[in-house]
Amino acid sequence: MESRGYIEAFTPADGKAIAELRGVSKRFGDVLAASDLNLTITEGEFLSFLGPSGCGKTTALRMLAGFETPTEGDVLLDGEVVNALEAHHRPVNMVFQQYALFPHMTVAQNIGYGLRQRRPRLPKAQIAEKVDKTLDIVQLGGFEDRKIWEMSGGQQQRVALARAIINEPKLLLLDEPMAALDRKLRKEMQIELQDLQRQLGITFVLVTHDQEEALSMSDRICIMREGRIVQVGSPQELYDRPNSKYVADFVGTSNFFDGTVVEQPGPLTSVRLSNGMIMRGTPTEEMSNSEDVSVSVRPEQMTLQRQGEGLTVEVRNRIFLGEHTEYLVNHETLGDFLVLSPRQSEQTEGAFTVGDTAFVSWEDSAALILDRN
Amino acid sequence: MTARTRNWLLLAPAGAWFLVMLIIPLTVVFIFSFGERAPAGGVVPAFTFEQYANLPARWAAFKNTMTLAPIGTLSALLIAYPLAYYLAVKSSPKWKTILLVLVIVPFWTSILIRSYAWIFLLGGRGIPALLDWVGIEGVRLINTPFAVLIGIIYGYLPLMVFPIFVSLDKLDKRLLEASSDLGAKPWRTFLQITLPLSIPGIATGCMLVFILLMGEYLIPALLGGGKVFFVGNALVDLFLQSRNWAYGSAVAVTLVVVMLIAVTVYMRLITRLGASREDVSIM
Amino acid sequence: MTRDIDYISKQKFMQELESYRKGSITRRHFLNVTGLGAAAAVVGTAVPGLRPSPAFAGDIGDRVVLATWPNYHDPENFEAFTEATGAHVQVNVFGSNEEMLAKLQAGATGWDVYVPTNYTISTYVDEGLIEPLDTSKLPNYDGAAFDARYAEAGSVDGSLYAVPKNWGSTGMAVNTKHNDGKPIASWKEFFDIARDKFTGRAMVHDYQLTTIGSALNYYGYSFNSVDEAELADAEKLLIDVKPHLFAITSDYQPSMRNGDAWLTICWSGDGKQLNTDMPEIHYVLGREGGEIWSDYYAIPKGAPHMNAAYALINFLLDPKVNAKEVLAHGYPTADARTFELLPEALKNDPILFPAQELLTPLEFGAAATLTDPNRAELMARFKSA
Incomplete structure (x- = not known):
């Protein structure tokens, strides 16, 4: 796959580039962990690397932190190439997966660690004051003398966060920081983290495999696959205008109908599905006839009716949300797909029950014709 | 079977072993230490502190032991730590296994045989001849305290390497990254994170080596030429040559007491070090 | 590996190597340090496979346990014994008489035959650790064939407890290369040169009898003295010498051979071996005196294989067998019948058979030295000083 899926970074016009990856590749032996990454991170934004495990997102993060040196290309911080600059010289801090808190130090010692490394030395009183303030920010006032092992998972995460932000880094890197938390706590922390980011104005770079997390928190998301960047954009952009089946599938839920391009008369393209049916939809890029594509229709863009036009389906399952x-419906030749009906529609049409016959329809323009890879 | 019975059964073999192999012999030695030497050797029961009063006659042996045991322990630590650090932190998994095996290999041969190899190496036709050849003349190694020290370091190194290796190996390497990430230079990361977190390994290794060194007699006998005399050598002499069991018992009891005191002081020290980690980390 | 040897022939090299190998690790020292001798005895008893099947066991059983000194027998003789009787000979090796006594005092050694030195026998009798010998079970024993000097310690209060094995002397070995080719001739010279020209090059035994004895000889006292004032003098000398010593060890051959040490207290057999391989090393008897000793065969009280013990001693007393023994270890025999069978060169060896006037000042070790607490403690103090 060449980099045709890459859309030149959608950078807020007023933002200053705080970090940049320029044609960065990283090879571990025979494994190409990151390949030709190009990305500009803007000051003050909240950017997420999203992708399944092994997609290279952590490698990208570690190159920003200084734990890995790129095999090719340049990593820039604040406009300067820092490829070989060691981690301890970079104005960048990280919140580690599992936090990596120092077990032999108290909460306050952990948080003050970064300040204690400063040369010339900072006065002890000043360090203590900043530690106190940071403890308040992460709502851990009064916990300074606790041992790390006395803290709960959520509290440890706050300590890890405090230990990083106290240094006022140019970039705050977060490596799957919520992975160890239970669902409810994760939701709370997501909101807190967002608040914190706005409050501090520090640029956040998050690595996650959880699309919901990325969508809810990020200004921009960089979707990765097999070491490459597939698409970069705001959550809404990625949701509405995915540039591939991969992105559409990864961001939100969608129904896909595979076929080949037969005609591109105007703004809409016609696709012949495997069962011979013709579907029309909006192309996301230039396409040639007989190219293998996928027609993507989001479940909430489908309408389910008792009578009318559209595909005739049988209701297989109903989940009240x-x-x-959410209905799981079955079409004779296209198979199963999902339809999401809003409550109002339920009120006019009445609820369908399993076994009912129904008609599914959508606006042609709502269907997206996507690269199948 | 009640839980209580089960616990007793679990402890029974070790308990019986300790009773037969440790408690009873120690008690016998303790009782002997108040006795007197039988005319042709051995012991006659008595109740006298004469043997203890005569302890200053072995002052040199105690002094040698109490000097070379800590020096040996410390030297072994200084050599073992970088090795263990390299094995645990720096070497690749493949080399790690090979190198670990190499550290163990000497254990497959008796320390006696290995010490004999050192007799040759330290003797006039060994290292001194080599030094002579490069122009450093007149170096005498064998039968000196230094030769004993070399033998001690050599013999006890694996015992020091292993506990330290284990503590460094299980050290979460992300802590080192975190420290670096927070701006600590490598040596400060070592002092503030690696070193304090490997203290349990250091403590175990030092304890192991020190206690065994206190009872050492083979290495001084072989590499010290009978001139570097440990309490262990004094004991062998007293029981096997001069057959003064009473005095030998008194020396043995004293050695055990000295060992207990040393270990207690040492444990206190380690605990205090553990409690004041703040100072360690603020360095 | 000294610098002045630029070139040595292949033959010379092999000789050197061989002589080094012979002396590099003597079994005596090895076993002395490890107690492996005792361990081997236990293993031999516990593993049935190590016993030969009794071809003709007769009534002596399938084994006999011998406690002796290192390199002191011809293994072929043992094989012949096993072949003849079906009893396998198990050997335990010892480094000092003190150690032998310590083991017997501790009890349950399992030994059938042991080899005490002359001066210890009366103590074994006093302690009830030795069995009187029944000469009717020793047809090869002929009391008249033995030189009385080397046989008389075997009898205590008219009863025979031990029969002579071999005898020898204790003198000194000096590497004349380091003394302008000259040997030394007295214990006075020995201890003086050790503190002067030979500092760091001299050795004394790790053995109270010879080390303290030699120090007593220095002052002209008896080798066997237990006089407190005389012992105090000896102790002063030894402690003064100690910092100048290369080692306190009874395993002196390796250091003499590799050149680390130049002077040592030495037993005649070792002296002979050193002199044969390195002619510059001379074996000398001290002018003031020194030790002459004789080893014996004896049976400890409660020996588990009494008949086998008698059979073994009797076998080893056979002059033909004994002559093979002498050829193997090189120590002289007190048995005239055996002496006759030896080659002329050996009979006339000045180290093994010194001239009578040299032997005159020598003393047999006295029983008192074995049990005297002052001598034992003096030695221990000297070593731990």
Whole structure:
């Protein structure tokens, strides 16, 4: 796959580039962990690297931190190439997966660690004062003398966060920081983290495999796959205008119908599906006839009716989700797919039950024709 | 079977072993130490402190032991630590295994045989001849305290390497990255993170080596030429040559007491070091 | 590996190597340090496979346990014994009479035959650790064939407890190369040169009898003295010499051979071996005196294989067998019948058979030295000083 999926970074016009990856590759022996990464990170933004494990997102983060040196290309911080600059010289701090807190130090000692490394030395009183203030920021006031092992998982995460932000880094790197937390705590921390980021104005770079987390927190998301950047954009952009089936599948839920391009008369492209049916939709890039593509339709863009036009389906399953109801429906030749009905629609159409016959339809423009890879 | 019975059964073999192999012999030695030497050797029961009063006659042996045991322990530590550090932190997994095996290999041969190799190496036709050849003349190694020290370091090095290796190997390497990430230069990361977190390994290694060294007699006998005399050598002499069991017992009891005191002081020291980690980390 | 040897022939090299090998690790020292002799005895007893099948066991059983000194027998003789009787000979090796006594005092050694030195026998009798010998079970023993000097210690209060094995002397070995080719001739010279020209090059035994004895000889006292004032003088001398010593060890051959040490207290057999391989090393008897000793065969009280013990002693007393023994270890025999069978060169060896006037000042070790607490403690103090 060449880099055609790459969309030139969507950078806020007023933002200053705080960090940059320029054609960066990283090889571990025979394994190409990161390949030709190009990305500009803007001061003050919250950017996430999103992808399954092994996609290279952690490698990218570690190159920013200074734990790995790129095999090719340049890493820039504040406009300067820092490829060989060791981690302890970089104005960058990291919140580690599992936190990596120092077990032989108290909470306050952990948090003050970065300040104690400064040369010339900072006065002890000044360090103590900053530690206190940071403890307040992460809502751990009064915990300074606790041992690390006396803290809960959520509290440890706050300590790790405090230990990093106290240094006022140019970049705060977060490596799957929420992975060890339970679901409820994770939600809370996501909100707190976002607040914190706005409050401090520090640039956050998050690595996660959890799309929900990335979508809810980030200004921009950089989607990665097999060592490459697939697409970079705001959550909404990625959701509405994915540039590949991979992205559409990774961001949100979608129904895919595979086929080949037959005609591109105007703004809409016609695709012949495997069962011979023709579907039309909005192309996301230039396409040639007979190219293998996938038609993607989000479940919430489908309408389910008792009568009318569209595909004839049989309702297989119904899941009530409150505001929405999710139906699993089956089409004779296209197989199973999902439809999300809003509550109002339920009120007019009445609820479908398993076994009902129904009609599914959508606007042609809502269907996206995507590169199948 | 109640839990209580089960616990007793679990402890029974070790308990019986300690009773037969440790408690009873120690008690016998303790009782002997108040006795007197039988005319042709051995012991006659008595109740006298004469043997203890005569302890100053072995002052040199105690002094040698109490000097060379700590020096040997410390030297072994200084050599073992970088090796253990390299094995645990720096070497690749493949080399790690090979090097670890190499550290163990000498244990496959008796320390006696290995010390004989040192007799040759330190003797006039060994290292001194080599030094002579490069122009450093008149170096005498064998039968000196230094030769004994070399033998001690050589013999006890694996015992020091292993506990330190284990503590460094299980050290979470991300802590080192975290320290570096927070701006600590490598040597400060070592002093503030690696070293304090490997103190349990250091403590175990030092304890192991020190206690065994206190009872050492083979290495001084072989590499010290009978001139570097440990308490262990004094004991062998007293029981096997001069057959003064009473005095030998008194010396043995004293050695055990000295050992207990040394170990207690040492444990206090380590605990205090552990409690004041703040100072360690603020260095 | 001295610098002045630029070139040595292949033959010379092999000779050197061989002589080094012979002396590099003597078994006596090895076993003395490890107690392996005792361990071997236990193993030999515990593993049935180590015993030969009794071809013709007769009534002496399948084994006999011998406690002796290192390199002191011809293994072929043992094989012949096993072949003849079906009893396998198990050998335990010892480094000092003190150690032998310590083991017997501790009890349950399992020994059938042991080899005490002359001066220890009366102590074994006093302690009830030795069995009187029944000469009717020793047809090869002929009391008249032995030189009385080397046989008389075997009898205590008219009873025979031990029969002579071999005898020898204790003198000194000096590497004349370092003394302008001259040997030394007295214990006075020995201890003086050790503190002067030979500093760091002299050795004394790790053995109270010879080391203290030699120091007593220095003052002209008896080798066997237990006089407190005389012992105090000896101790003063030894402690004064100690910092100048190369080693306190009974395993002196390796250091003499490799040139680390130039002077040592020495037993005649070792002296002979050193002199044969390195002619510059001379064996000398001290002018003031020194030790003459005789080793014996004896049976400890409660020997588990009494008949086998008698059979073994009797076998080893056979002059033909004994002559093979002498050829193997090189120590002289007190048995005239055996002496006759030896080659002329050996009979006339000045180291093994010194002239009578040299032997005259020598003393047999006295029983008192073995049990005297002052001598034992003096030695221990000297070593730990």
